[in-house]
Amino acid sequence: MLKDKSPPDLILNLNCPECKYQDRCRQKAIEKDDLSLLTGMAEKERKKLNSKGIFTVTQLSYTFRPRRRSKRQRDKSEKYHYSLKALAIREKKIHIVGNPEIKIEGTPVSLDVEGLPDRDFYYLIGLRIRKGESIVQHSLWANSTEDEETIWREFIYILRTIDNPILVHYGSFERTFLKKMCERYGEPIEETNLKKSITESVNILTIIYAQIYFPGLSNGLKETAGFLGFNWTDPDC
Numbered sequence: 001m002l003k004d005k006s007p008p009d010l011i012l013n014l015n016c017p018e019c020k021y022q023d024r025c026r027q028k029a030i031e032k033d034d035l036s037l038l039t040g041m042a043e044k045e046r047k048k049l050n051s052k053g054i055f056t057v058t059q060l061s062y063t064f065r066p067r068r069r070s071k072r073q074r075d076k077s078e079k080y081h082y083s084l085k086a087l088a089i090r091e092k093k094i095h096i097v098g099n100p101e102i103k104i105e106g107t108p109v110s111l112d113v114e115g116l117p118d119r120d121f122y123y124l125i126g127l128r129i130r131k132g133e134s135i136v137q138h139s140l141w142a143n144s145t146e147d148e149e150t151i152w153r154e155f156i157y158i159l160r161t162i163d164n165p166i167l168v169h170y171g172s173f174e175r176t177f178l179k180k181m182c183e184r185y186g187e188p189i190e191e192t193n194l195k196k197s198i199t200e201s202v203n204i205l206t207i208i209y210a211q212i213y214f215p216g217l218s219n220g221l222k223e224t225a226g227f228l229g230f231n232w233t234d235p236d237c
């Protein structure tokens with residue numbers, strides 16, 4: 001690379017969020033409308049598209065062709081179409097494939113967890129529950145690793161007060177958290193509803209993925225929420 005006269009091709013990747021050059025590289029990628037802006041696209045797929053002369057998100061958007069699914073295919077989960085994502089971005093429209101459904105038979109409890117993966121430590125459990133016309137929120141903070149078990153127990157205590165709670169979250173981080181906490185501190189095996197809510201939580205992202213295409217480069221919660229009219233009160237968050 002050092003011997004080369006020109007810099008290497010700019011390809012955004014999984015390390016970018018940790019890199020000090022991320023703002024500069026992202027800006028360049030946006031100027032180029034580079035395919036690597038589409039979060040999650042594998043290198044193999046990008047190279048395959050490049051070999052067909054497709055280098056930009058806009059070029060990709062013109063390749064989407066809707067196809068009728070056969071009866072046999074209808075039972076299988078939908079394949080993710082980057083071309084449809086690109087089309088949604090170009091048209092600034094939300095595209096929906098099939099009839100996405102969310103079945104929640106119980107009391108929905110929104111769950112959002114924050115942690116430090118490199119320290120294997122969860123420091124915040126956020127819960128939001130609708131009670132009639134009002135909303136109840138809980139923010140359980142752990143100041144140190146020693147407090148982690150305390151907030152987990154508080155979390156279980158709150159769930160016990162809810163009739164048939166169904167945990168709803170966005171992404172797999174919360175599911176990993178629930179699994180790890182059960183392994184670390186023991187799962188509440190004696191209570192069927194509680195155990196069910198922990199082991200069968202609903203990941204909204206798996207329903208959105210491949211079925212609802214928002215006109216954003218990623219399926220990140222903040223970006224997606226923006227298309228539904230929600231904004232963070234702190235612009236720097």
Ligand code: SF4
Pocket residue numbers: 010011012013015016019020021022023025026
């Ligand atoms: S931000 Fe730029 S330099 Fe940093 S990892 Fe991403 S592409 Fe490489």
